[in-house]
Amino acid sequence: MTTLQSSSFLNSRNFVPSTSSCTRRRGLIRANIDIPRIKTSKISVPILQSVHEQELISYSNIANNNLVEIQLSPATRRSHMANGPDPVVIEKLYAIKEAVADRVEMHRNIGEQRSEWNSMLLTSINGITLGAATIAGVAASSGAGGDSILGLKMSSTMMYLAATGMLAIMNQIQPSQLAEEQRNATRIFQDLHNQIETTLSIGHPSATDVKEAMDKVLALDKAYPLPLLGVMLEKFPSSVEPAVWWPQQRRRQAKRVGDNENNWNGWNGKQEEEMREIMGALGRKDQEEYIRLGGKALKLNKFLAISGPLLTGLAAVGSALAGHSPHGSWAAMLGIVGGALASVVNTIEHGGQVGMVFEMYRSNAGFFQYMQESIESNLTETEMERRENGEVFEMKVALKLGRSLSDLRNLAAASLSKGEEIDEFASKLF
Numbered sequence: 155m156t157t158l159q160s161s162s163f164l165n166s167r168n169f170v171p172s173t174s175s176c177t178r179r180r181g182l183i184r185a186n187i188d189i190p191r192i193k194t195s196k197i198s199v200p201i202l203q204s205v206h207e208q209e210l211i212s213y214s215n216i217a218n219n220n221l222v223e224i225q226l227s228p229a230t231r232r233s234h235m236a237n238g239p240d241p242v243v244i245e246k247l248y249a250i251k252e253a254v255a256d257r258v259e260m261h262r263n264i265g266e267q268r269s270e271w272n273s274m275l276l277t278s279i280n281g282i283t284l285g286a287a288t289i290a291g292v293a294a295s296s297g298a299g300g301d302s303i304l305g306l307k308m309s310s311t312m313m314y315l316a317a318t319g320m321l322a323i324m325n326q327i328q329p330s331q332l333a334e335e336q337r338n339a340t341r342i343f344q345d346l347h348n349q350i351e352t353t354l355s356i357g358h359p360s361a362t363d364v365k366e367a368m369d370k371v372l373a374l375d376k377a378y379p380l381p382l383l384g385v386m387l388e389k390f391p392s393s394v395e396p397a398v399w400w401p402q403q404r405r406r407q408a409k410r411v412g413d414n415e416n417n418w419n420g421w422n423g424k425q426e427e428e429m430r431e432i433m434g435a436l437g438r439k440d441q442e443e444y445i446r447l448g449g450k451a452l453k454l455n456k457f458l459a460i461s462g463p464l465l466t467g468l469a470a471v472g473s474a475l476a477g478h479s480p481h482g483s484w485a486a487m488l489g490i491v492g493g494a495l496a497s498v499v500n501t502i503e504h505g506g507q508v509g510m511v512f513e514m515y516r517s518n519a520g521f522f523q524y525m526q527e528s529i530e531s532n533l534t535e536t537e538m539e540r541r542e543n544g545e546v547f548e549m550k551v552a553l554k555l556g557r558s559l560s561d562l563r564n565l566a567a568a569s570l571s572k573g574e575e576i577d578e579f580a581s582k583l584f
Contacts, residue, residue, distance in 0.1 A: 394449045
């Protein structure tokens with residue numbers, strides 16, 4: 155099909171005839187007009203390929219997670235799954251990650267609740283105790299007798315008995331220690347959540363990673379239970395034991411970080427010797443010191459837990475016997491002074507959160523024991539490929555102890571030269 159532009163004929167400047175002659179030959183008029191040639195070009199129409207001959211590849215880029223979702227042909231998909239991580243393992247790790255995030259929220263909320271318990275019970279019991287002491291003083295100072303004095307003494311005695319019962323329950327459950335347990339559980343569960351995220355982000359997850367994550371979750375559930383009845387941790391143990399929230403150390407899967415031509419996986423003899431010295435310093439200095447401090451806090455807490463209810467009980471007896479015995483004045487004094495001392499003891503124990511201090515010392519001792527077991531499990535592993543990379547492990551130990559790498563090596567050198575006489579603690583964080 156040919157298309158002509160009419161404007162070329164209407165524009166007289168663009169129209170230049172080459173021959174324009176009119177000749178009368180045999181009554182015919184002939185005119186010759188040259189028309190400019192119009193260049194034509196061939197138009198190629200692409201041949202549509204069959205849908206069955208194409209592989210369907212769809213990309214869905216997610217900016218936040220940098221994930222690429224690929225839909226491939228069955229053969230390509232099987233090849234990709236053979237070379238990449240098992241999707242079932244990925245799904246299991248995500249399920250564990252969601253459960254850990256839920257536990258973080260639960261322990262945080264319950265820790266805040268039990269911290270509020272400590273404040274409310276402390277305020278309430280002190281208010282009842284001081285109120286009973288005031289009533290006992292009014293009854294003792296009043297010269298009148300009869301039903302009015304009897305009512306004051308009965309009120310004071312009942313308030314003392316109520317305070318004794320509430321204080322005995324509070325001392326048994328130790329709300330400040332319960333709150334510290336939940337804070338520790340929140341922190342450790344959050345650390346486990348971050349470890350799973352790291353494994354999913356840069357690692358190549360395997361069934362072993364799933365097993366280790368499950369074991370850690372169950373060990374934490376056992377170490378920091380949520381219920382109060384039946385499974386609550388012993389608040390007044392016979393001896394101080396470090397808190398244990400990790401499962402038994404297992405042999406690691408053979409992994410390698412970076413190119414290690416000598417197959418030592420980042421380890422050398424000098425580094426092993428330094429790790430042994432650091433492990434010894436942690437046991438001799440840090441863990442032993444916190445167990446000693448925990449024992450002192452436990453003894454103080456036991457003394458205060460017994461003294462508080464004992465004083466309120468004696469104050470109840472003194473308030474009841476005031477004015478009805480030859481020693482009525484002494485009984486009244488016992489009712490007043492006993493209540494005042496009980497409020498002081500209660501404030502020291504629960505206002506000072508002695509139970510929380512004991513749990514903090516116990517948890518810190520457990521942290522140092524965990525560090526020792528981590529170092530020992532790496533050093534006793536004879537196959538280097540099953541150890542954690544030496545350079546990465548050394549950096550982790552330094553960060554957990556609040557030291558630089560050079561400072562950590564100086565500590566190991568000092569421990570090697572001085573032995574048990576070293577005065578420096580391994581940890582600079584606490």
